[in-house]
Amino acid sequence: MTPYLEIGGDYREVVPGIHMLELPLPFSLGIVNVYLVRLESGWLLIDTGMQTEACFDALARALEGLSVDWRDIRRILLTHIHPDHMGLASKLIALTGAPLDLHRADHELLVHVTDTDLHRDWQQEILTTAGVSAEMRALVHSSMFDIQQSFERLTPDRLLCGGETIATAHGVLEVIWTPGHSPGHVCLYDGERGVLVSGDHILQHISPNIGWQPGRDALGEFLSSLDRIAALDVDLILPSHGAPFTGHREWVRKTHEHHAERCARIVALIDGGATTAHQIAERLWNRHLSPFHYRFAIFEVMAHLEYLERRQVLRADRTGAVYHWTTAP
Ligand SMILES: [Zn+2]
Ligand SMILES: [Zn+2]
Numbered sequence: 001m002t003p004y005l006e007i008g009g010d011y012r013e014v015v016p017g018i019h020m021l022e023l024p025l026p027f028s029l030g031i032v033n034v035y036l037v038r039l040e041s042g043w044l045l046i047d048t049g050m051q052t053e054a055c056f057d058a059l060a061r062a063l064e065g066l067s068v069d070w071r072d073i074r075r076i077l078l079t080h081i082h083p084d085h086m087g088l089a090s091k092l093i094a095l096t097g098a099p100l101d102l103h104r105a106d107h108e109l110l111v112h113v114t115d116t117d118l119h120r121d122w123q124q125e126i127l128t129t130a131g132v133s134a135e136m137r138a139l140v141h142s143s144m145f146d147i148q149q150s151f152e153r154l155t156p157d158r159l160l161c162g163g164e165t166i167a168t169a170h171g172v173l174e175v176i177w178t179p180g181h182s183p184g185h186v187c188l189y190d191g192e193r194g195v196l197v198s199g200d201h202i203l204q205h206i207s208p209n210i211g212w213q214p215g216r217d218a219l220g221e222f223l224s225s226l227d228r229i230a231a232l233d234v235d236l237i238l239p240s241h242g243a244p245f246t247g248h249r250e251w252v253r254k255t256h257e258h259h260a261e262r263c264a265r266i267v268a269l270i271d272g273g274a275t276t277a278h279q280i281a282e283r284l285w286n287r288h289l290s291p292f293h294y295r296f297a298i299f300e301v302m303a304h305l306e307y308l309e310r311r312q313v314l315r316a317d318r319t320g321a322v323y324h325w326t327t328a329p
Contacts, residue, residue, distance in 0.1 A: 011036075011062040014244050015195050015236065017170040021062045023049040025084055029241050032084040034059070035197055036066070038169040042074035045098070046188060046197055047240065051087030051150050059088070070095040075166070077101040077175075079199030079240065080182040081110045083150040090152060099157035103177060106184025107159055109213075113151045123295075126214060130298050131276030131322045139291035160186060173197075178229065180222020182211040187229065194235035196248065201225060202237055204245045207258055209296055212303035219259060219307040226252045259304070266304050267313060267327060275324040277301045 011021040017038035022031045032055075035046040049055040063070070073096040078086045081102070093100055102110075113119050120141060127137045158164075162177025171192040178185050178201045188197040200208050212218040230252040237251075238244050266280055274280045281289075281297040289297055305325055308314040317324045 010058050011065065014238060015170075015190075015193065017168060018195065018197075018238065019062075019066060020238060020244070021059060023055045023058045024052075025050055025055070026052060029084065031241065033238070033240050033242075034085075035238060036063075036068065036073075037173065039074060040167065040169055042072045043068055044075045044077060044166060044168065044173075045073050045092070045096075046077050047079055047085040047199075048076065048088035048092050050084045051091070056088055056091065071097065073098050075099055075101065077160075077166075077186075077188070078106070079187070079197070079201075080185040081106045081113075081151070082182065082200065083147055085199070085240065086110075086154070087150055089154055093154075100154060101158045101160055101164075101175075102154065102156040103184030103186050104159040104161060105179065106182055107154075107156055109183055110151065110154060113148070114153050116148060119148070126302070127295075127298065128321055129277075129318075129323045130281075130302065131278035132298065133278075136291065136294070140295045143291040144295065160184075162186065176228065176232075178225035180210060180218055180225045181208045183213070183216065183218070183221075185211075185225075189232060189234075191232070194233050195238065196229065196232065196234045196236070197238045198229075199240050202229065202248060202251055203239045204237075204242045204251070206241065207255060210300055210303040212299050212306065214302075214306075217306060217310055219303040220310065223256060223259065226255060263304055263308055263313075266301065267308065270314065270325050270327055275326065276322055277305060277325075280305075280325075 011019055014020045019036040021034050025032055032049055034049055037044040049059055076098045124137055160175050162175055164175040166173045171190055173188045173190055176187045176189050178187050181200045185199055185201055187199055187201055210218045210222055230249050234248045236244055236246060237248055269280050269283050274283055277298055281301045285297055309316055312328050314325050315328045
């Protein structure tokens with residue numbers, strides 16, 4: 001298969017029948033790619049972009065350039081519920097009348113996240129167990145306010161489990177459940193043409209952050225999901241951030257390595273006297289993090305701690321409000 005590129009400003013056809021639309025984001029990632037896939041009749045839209053005017057305008061312009069009407073969109077599928085992917089969903093559902101596909105685990109998470117009080121208490125409790133000061137907890141809470149506001153409840157028409165197929169004008173897309181970055185993250189795979197729409201599961205220059213929740217081995221799930229993708233024949237990865245690229249097995253290998261190194265570093269820090277997630281995060285990043293980024297750093301550390309605990313490398317003392325970690329004897 002020879003993919004071709006038609007540079008067309010904010011959108012281009014990256015594979016026959018698959019258009020990549022670059023939509024602007026108001027934060028450092030810069031751009032989110034959404035994909036428009038030609039169906040036998042009409043189009044499938046994979047992800048919607050963020051709930052901002054700039055994002056909506058860029059999407060509307062791209063569709064106009066492609067002579068695609070809102071009503072020509074016959075199905076909307078979300079790779080996962082992060083605001084840069086699902087932000088415009090309800091607006092687009094109203095405009096297109098299209099049914100929505102979302103994995104059941106991300107739908108459950110969305111119900112949790114949109115219960116603002118419940119979610120705040122949940123997050124504050126996690127930060128407390130991580131040894132984060134009350135002052136920092138308050139800063140994290142306000143830094144998350146905007147993001148929190150951009151989640152809204154959705155009622156999917158189809159709750160995905162993985163394994164579903166969508167017939168397109170050029171073949172079939174298979175839904176592949178790839179939990180880790182979020183519990184219900186999905187990729188879409190065109191096996192015939194070796195094309196993978198990877199969402200945030202595989203991003204060329206970024207190590208996707210792990211969407212950890214207490215009691216969930218999110219890092220373990222992420223690594224297994226990577227192995228699931230490595231087993232597929234993929235000639236072209238179409239990610240949600242950055243340009244299309246090749247070499248998924250090499251990427252998977254490097255990402256395994258990255259997390260193995262991070263695990264080793266965390267064990268060494270614990271051996272060196274760091275006992276809380278906060279102390280570990282401070283030493284791991286060793287620079288000032290904004291409360292927003294600090295929150296993700298803490299959750300990233302927690303994902304690794306839980307992973308290591310489940311593999312009997314670490315132990316947690318959970319008797320007090322703050323959890324203390326030691327290496328297992
Ligand atoms: Zn994401
Ligand atoms: Zn993203």
